[in-house]
Amino acid sequence: MPIRIGRIQRDIEAIAAFTATPGEGATRPTFSAEWRAARDYVADQLHACGCEVRIDAAANLHARPAGLSWDEPAWLSGSHVDTVPNGGDFDGVVGVVVPLELLRAAAEEGRGNLPLELAVFAEEEGTTFGLGMLGSRAWAGTTGFLALSIAHNAAGESYLRAGQPHGVRAEDIAAETVQRGRYLGMVEVHIEQGASLWRSGERVAIVDAIAGRRQYRARLQGHANHAGSTSMPDRKDALACAAELILALEALAPELSPRAVATVGEIACRPNAINVIPGEVDLSIDFRDPDNAVLDEGHRRIEALVTETAARRGVISLLDWSEALPAEALDVAICERLQAAAERIGLGPLRRAASGALHDAAILAPYIPTAMLFVASRDGISHNPAELSRFEDIAAAAEVLWELVKE
Numbered sequence: 001m002p003i004r005i006g007r008i009q010r011d012i013e014a015i016a017a018f019t020a021t022p023g024e025g026a027t028r029p030t031f032s033a034e035w036r037a038a039r040d041y042v043a044d045q046l047h048a049c050g051c052e053v054r055i056d057a058a059a060n061l062h063a064r065p066a067g068l069s070w071d072e073p074a075w076l077s078g079s080h081v082d083t084v085p086n087g088g089d090f091d092g093v094v095g096v097v098v099p100l101e102l103l104r105a106a107a108e109e110g111r112g113n114l115p116l117e118l119a120v121f122a123e124e125e126g127t128t129f130g131l132g133m134l135g136s137r138a139w140a141g142t143t144g145f146l147a148l149s150i151a152h153n154a155a156g157e158s159y160l161r162a163g164q165p166h167g168v169r170a171e172d173i174a175a176e177t178v179q180r181g182r183y184l185g186m187v188e189v190h191i192e193q194g195a196s197l198w199r200s201g202e203r204v205a206i207v208d209a210i211a212g213r214r215q216y217r218a219r220l221q222g223h224a225n226h227a228g229s230t231s232m233p234d235r236k237d238a239l240a241c242a243a244e245l246i247l248a249l250e251a252l253a254p255e256l257s258p259r260a261v262a263t264v265g266e267i268a269c270r271p272n273a274i275n276v277i278p279g280e281v282d283l284s285i286d287f288r289d290p291d292n293a294v295l296d297e298g299h300r301r302i303e304a305l306v307t308e309t310a311a312r313r314g315v316i317s318l319l320d321w322s323e324a325l326p327a328e329a330l331d332v333a334i335c336e337r338l339q340a341a342a343e344r345i346g347l348g349p350l351r352r353a354a355s356g357a358l359h360d361a362a363i364l365a366p367y368i369p370t371a372m373l374f375v376a377s378r379d380g381i382s383h384n385p386a387e388l389s390r391f392e393d394i395a396a397a398a399e400v401l402w403e404l405v406k407e
């Protein structure tokens with residue numbers, strides 16, 4: 001097998017060094033100097049093994065072996081190098097260094113025309129410009145000029161403006177979108193970011209579905225009043241209402257399906273004072289499942305929960321959607337080919353898994369037949385400096401992909 005663990009390790013460690021928070025995890029906001037240094041490192045490695053590198057109009061990097069034209073059908077594999085603040089060294093990076101190692105191995109073997117295109121997508125995390133998978137959305141054509149001119153970073157610069165020095169060309173955004181005929185399929189390698197593989201001692205899994213996501217903003221309007229002189233029956237406490245709602249949402253998820261998850265991650269209480277009954281609470285709701293029927297059912301139940309809980313307490317409620325992304329079933333044929341590849345190299349049979357997190361693959365799945373490979377994450381920890389995946393497990397995923405692509 002021409003895949004070398006040592007080179008994969010070297011790449012991950014080299015990219016990890018590009019961080020705005022040395023010693024405190026990976027911090028590479030999109031279009032920052034650290035992000036650019038990581039993308040440049042990948043580009044340098046690609047040039048060194050004889051690849052052609054292009055930056056598309058949304059600042060995503062694409063690379064192909066020089067012996068393969070940009071029009072020939074090829075496999076696509078890639079992920080991201082941007083991170084959340086104080087994130088880990090493996091999220092996204094693994095999905096970039098695996099196809100990089102394949103292209104390097106191919107060059108060594110004299111396969112200067114391996115049908116593989118590597119992609120590094122910009123702003124996957126959404127922590128810099130407020131919306132995840134922006135680079136892949138732009139390339140897929142689902143997020144256009146207008147959205148990219150509105151999305152802005154903490155400095156108030158739009159994606160179009162902040163991305164200019166890194167290759168963003170506003171005038172070409174609409175034209176430079178994915179050409180379906182150029183791709184045999186897309187396989188994104190990613191760390192699991194959950195504990196299930198690590199716990200069971202499995203190294204790699206095939207992802208055949210990506211959970212859809214509904215996100216909401218709820219406002220509970222009660223009545224702020226004196227904490228001493230207002231009797232308990234006379235209160236319209238917005239925070240107590242929120243507390244009941246949060247617990248009800250926690251109980252709702254496992255009732256809907258074993259894979260459903262519901263989270264209230266953000267809450268604001270007003271006036272937030274020790275001697276005032278809370279008058280108003282804003283909270284977020286994030287709800288996910290890999291089955292669209294469950295998402296629909298969950299939506300109805302969430303609406304009913306908010307309305308009923310508030311009404312029972314004499315609190316006024318408002319519920320707004322902020323996002324609705326459908327669940328994506330990934331490509332059955334590619335999943336089977338990955339399974340066959342894993343068995344041929346003695347790694348299979350691999351478990352089938354659904355991804356609870358969203359990835360660039362979810363954005364591209366409607367346009368290119370897509371599947372994913374998950375690599376075990378130590379204790380399921382991610383978006384944290386303690387994030388870790390074993391280099392030998394990453395190399396195992398690379399070998400499965402190599403077996404598929406070289407056919």
Ligand SMILES: [Zn+2]
Nearest residue numbers: 091092124190
């Ligand atoms: Zn990621």
